[in-house]
Amino acid sequence: MADRIGLGIDFGGTKLLGAVIDLETGKVLASAKKRSSAADSAEEVMERMYDLADATLRAGKIKASDIDGIGVGIAGQVNAEKGILLGTPNLSQAVVELPIVDLLRKRYKVPAALRNDVQIAAVGEMAHGAGRGAKSFMCCFVGTGVGGAIVEGGKLVSGASGSAGEIGHLVIDAGGRLCGCGGSGHLEAYASRTAITNTLLGHLKRGRPTLLRELMPEISDGEANAAIRSGVLAKAVEAGDPLVTETIHDAGRYLGLGLASVINLLNPGRIVLGGGVIEAVDLLFAVAVEHAMREALPTPARATEIVRAGLGDYSGVVGAALLGAQAKKR
Ligand SMILES: [Zn+2]
Numbered sequence: 001m002a003d004r005i006g007l008g009i010d011f012g013g014t015k016l017l018g019a020v021i022d023l024e025t026g027k028v029l030a031s032a033k034k035r036s037s038a039a040d041s042a043e044e045v046m047e048r049m050y051d052l053a054d055a056t057l058r059a060g061k062i063k064a065s066d067i068d069g070i071g072v073g074i075a076g077q078v079n080a081e082k083g084i085l086l087g088t089p090n091l092s093q094a095v096v097e098l099p100i101v102d103l104l105r106k107r108y109k110v111p112a113a114l115r116n117d118v119q120i121a122a123v124g125e126m127a128h129g130a131g132r133g134a135k136s137f138m139c140c141f142v143g144t145g146v147g148g149a150i151v152e153g154g155k156l157v158s159g160a161s162g163s164a165g166e167i168g169h170l171v172i173d174a175g176g177r178l179c180g181c182g183g184s185g186h187l188e189a190y191a192s193r194t195a196i197t198n199t200l201l202g203h204l205k206r207g208r209p210t211l212l213r214e215l216m217p218e219i220s221d222g223e224a225n226a227a228i229r230s231g232v233l234a235k236a237v238e239a240g241d242p243l244v245t246e247t248i249h250d251a252g253r254y255l256g257l258g259l260a261s262v263i264n265l266l267n268p269g270r271i272v273l274g275g276g277v278i279e280a281v282d283l284l285f286a287v288a289v290e291h292a293m294r295e296a297l298p299t300p301a302r303a304t305e306i307v308r309a310g311l312g313d314y315s316g317v318v319g320a321a322l323l324g325a326q327a328k329k330r
Helices: 042-059 100-108 117-128 193-205 230-238 242-266 276-280 282-295 298-303 312-326
Strands: 005-011 015-022 028-035 070-074 077-079 084-087 112-116 137-142 146-152 270-274 305-308
Touching (some): 015 042, 015 312, 028 042, 070 312, 077 112, 117 146, 117 312, 270 282
């Protein structure tokens, strides 16, 4: 076992991933995965978190006293300084004030840290992934939603209230589609897997021919409630399915327009694109890059390289483990 190890937890909306990380190399030494759905109470959120942390320690055959710290990334709004979760789509209640860091410290007797899920992924990519060697870069992850984080001079940029980097809520179409946040015309409503799914389900309902009916029979009438998996989208594109190809093209164009705005505003040296849909569907990445470069101002566009995330599913847990180990003992 490595000299310095940390525990990282990525607490997503549907997937919970925990991992024991070698803090020097970013290598995943052991991991545990659980499915999740919206919890009914803050206590239930903590029970699931303990459950995952314990399972991860068991998978690594280690005790809590063997780790340098524990870090958690969770979808939602957090107060990173105080280690408090303020609100999360993982919970049916709208607002909470859950002191996750204190609770973890008490239970495991090690330093702990809390950030949102995109910020931990950016930290992971900065240390051991596609952000290496870049002092300033922007991370953008496309999944259920579209999340982003900004790294400047090797540090996460928080902004006045901790939400800097929310690329998913850039307005890319005035008065356009309703976004999950209540606003309209936001990037997330056009480029997320949720948006792609909604568009495709609409076409299925109207009877448009597509390979999706064979690949995912449960959605063939367009009534399903489930997200269309990234792997299914990739297969349909590979097979040349016109409907899915066209839908991915549209999503990629909007994503590219959002990235062009980021390039113009921040003049980043690098943009790291990741998340399940980007990983699986090459076409989405290619179309987004093409439109970003076409639409951004020429000078900052030439200075920006757009690359894929380097750690795949593990960028979050790697970053979380690093932040946990950096947190102060109290
Ligand atoms: Zn929004």
